[in-house]
Amino acid sequence: MGSTITEKILAAHCGRDSVKPGELINAEIDVIMCHDVTTTPAIDMLAEKGLSKVAYPERVVVMPDHFVPNKDIKSAEMVAKIRRWAKDQDIGKFYELGRHGVCHALLPEQGHVRPGTTIICGDSHTSTHGALGAFSTGVGSTDLAATLATGELWFKVPETILFRLKGKLGKGVYSKDVILEIIRRIGVDGALYKTMEFTGELIDDLSVEARMTICNMAIEAGGKSGIINPDQKTIDYVKARTNESFELFSSDPDAEYCQVIDIDISDLEPIVAFPHLPSNCKPVSQAGNILVDQAYLGSCTNGRIEDLRVAAEIMKDKKVAKNTRMIVVPATTDIWKQANKEGLLDIFMDAGATVSAPTCGACLGGHMGILAAGERCISSTNRNFVGRMGSPKSEVYLGSPATVAASAIAGKIADPRKYLQEKP
Amino acid sequence: MTGNAHCYKRDHINTDEIIPARYLNMDKEADLAKHAMEDIDVDFLNKVKTGDMIIAGEDFGCGSSREHAVWALRGAGIRAVIADTFGRIFYRNCINNGFIAIECKGISDKVDSGDKLEIDIENGVINNMTKKEQYEFLAIPEFAREIIAAGGLLNYIVRKS
Numbered sequence: 001m002g003s004t005i006t007e008k009i010l011a012a013h014c015g016r017d018s019v020k021p022g023e024l025i026n027a028e029i030d031v032i033m034c035h036d037v038t039t040t041p042a043i044d045m046l047a048e049k050g051l052s053k054v055a056y057p058e059r060v061v062v063m064p065d066h067f068v069p070n071k072d073i074k075s076a077e078m079v080a081k082i083r084r085w086a087k088d089q090d091i092g093k094f095y096e097l098g099r100h101g102v103c104h105a106l107l108p109e110q111g112h113v114r115p116g117t118t119i120i121c122g123d124s125h126t127s128t129h130g131a132l133g134a135f136s137t138g139v140g141s142t143d144l145a146a147t148l149a150t151g152e153l154w155f156k157v158p159e160t161i162l163f164r165l166k167g168k169l170g171k172g173v174y175s176k177d178v179i180l181e182i183i184r185r186i187g188v189d190g191a192l193y194k195t196m197e198f199t200g201e202l203i204d205d206l207s208v209e210a211r212m213t214i215c216n217m218a219i220e221a222g223g224k225s226g227i228i229n230p231d232q233k234t235i236d237y238v239k240a241r242t243n244e245s246f247e248l249f250s251s252d253p254d255a256e257y258c259q260v261i262d263i264d265i266s267d268l269e270p271i272v273a274f275p276h277l278p279s280n281c282k283p284v285s286q287a288g289n290i291l292v293d294q295a296y297l298g299s300c301t302n303g304r305i306e307d308l309r310v311a312a313e314i315m316k317d318k319k320v321a322k323n324t325r326m327i328v329v330p331a332t333t334d335i336w337k338q339a340n341k342e343g344l345l346d347i348f349m350d351a352g353a354t355v356s357a358p359t360c361g362a363c364l365g366g367h368m369g370i371l372a373a374g375e376r377c378i379s380s381t382n383r384n385f386v387g388r389m390g391s392p393k394s395e396v397y398l399g400s401p402a403t404v405a406a407s408a409i410a411g412k413i414a415d416p417r418k419y420l421q422e423k424p
Numbered sequence: 425m426t427g428n429a430h431c432y433k434r435d436h437i438n439t440d441e442i443i444p445a446r447y448l449n450m451d452k453e454a455d456l457a458k459h460a461m462e463d464i465d466v467d468f469l470n471k472v473k474t475g476d477m478i479i480a481g482e483d484f485g486c487g488s489s490r491e492h493a494v495w496a497l498r499g500a501g502i503r504a505v506i507a508d509t510f511g512r513i514f515y516r517n518c519i520n521n522g523f524i525a526i527e528c529k530g531i532s533d534k535v536d537s538g539d540k541l542e543i544d545i546e547n548g549v550i551n552n553m554t555k556k557e558q559y560e561f562l563a564i565p566e567f568a569r570e571i572i573a574a575g576g577l578l579n580y581i582v583r584k585s
Binding site: 024037038050051124143149383392 | 435436438440441444445446448449450451463464482483486487488489490491492494509511512513516517520521565567576577578579581582
């Protein structure tokens, strides 16, 4: 019996020839990503236990992103503490404001994600990096602290669900719609404790960035990780960003899966997740008359350059609706600069949107676009839980960047296909 | 271990609800405890006494990885959470903090708020002293019990080194 890519990577990182689902292992961790919210408590814990010395500073990448630019005094103290700590520990990879970005967009963009590696971060959307053929998973602050102190971490080898995705995306339909459809089908705990491996014609056709959107939301189905076998696109993406070597792992044809799910996405429509779960999805054509106060384009899910291009294509020479406001948050500094160079930021601002500095910001109800009671937001982010973007009495609807752009113009949840068809 | 049950039987109670992100600029238990569960139950802190337990449905603690959720509950006096199932990262965070999280299928249908419960970790049994019922649960894995006994993952690492 063969092994899955996840089993192979984990085996290689605990000095074994193979591992099986259910086994408890200690795995070497290649990349430890640290952001502001979950790293500060880890630093305190380590100091308290006399474990202050980071075992492998060269494996650590630090990037304050949640509450930067600092939202208040407490956040400023948190970021100051991380900055001091990184300096004290000789951690060279520190992304200061001005080079910074949302961690899951920045890490691969800056060449820190390589196929075949193991990656952890105190953040649930760490599943993103599986899009490049890495084992990447979100953990808590104690896990983070333990990994900083020892370079390794305990895991139960997960079972894997294989998603075989067939068909081609229609106009106005994107990888965000695909992952929302998957979550609709299996539910928010449909992959609990498991790895979601994505394969098939659809995945082959997607860009590396679009694949990240799919793996990013594996956690929204309860998944431990999302993963895609690396191909030439992956190799090209990684080699353009790093000279460090990497090993390619792929699932064997006779690998064992706990479940195989076949989905034909040929007829998929744009999908919108209604409050208050990412699984509460409807095709946009059945959304009804949902007026929106705010449209939010950004986040680790959909704040990359391709997302901004799609939204700008729809918004060019259009205006944001009178009773709606729009916030665009390019996910990283490089994305911001690229969007500016391509004239995308002008398109957004001419349409009446505002453009902010990179930040996790309002996605998690932090700052830069919080919702009041009774307000509704259409958002390209990943969660629409109660109070996620502000007041517990507000509502978040999730969609693709195209759906967000179309809805901003219409002032209500709208089908992006209509706007794309108007183009010559 | 004995305590009174507080039932939140809805499935998928997420960490944003247990401790909203607007309080993540703090990380001390006492500070977080003041806001534990406030978006679900504004009365939570008035109801809970030290030693009490939360009973929940499927997938308790799903969503964000914030360990602040465990700290907020513990700071509020909660000593264990018993749920049908847990979100994965929350479950890890419980083990790593030496905080008792017990998976017990069907528990949310059997227990009511105010029931007095006794947990026997060794034998995998919950004793409902109010209803005079017993519920078995899958024993916590030995590795996790060692971490819990050490008082958390970092203590466990310190002891081993």
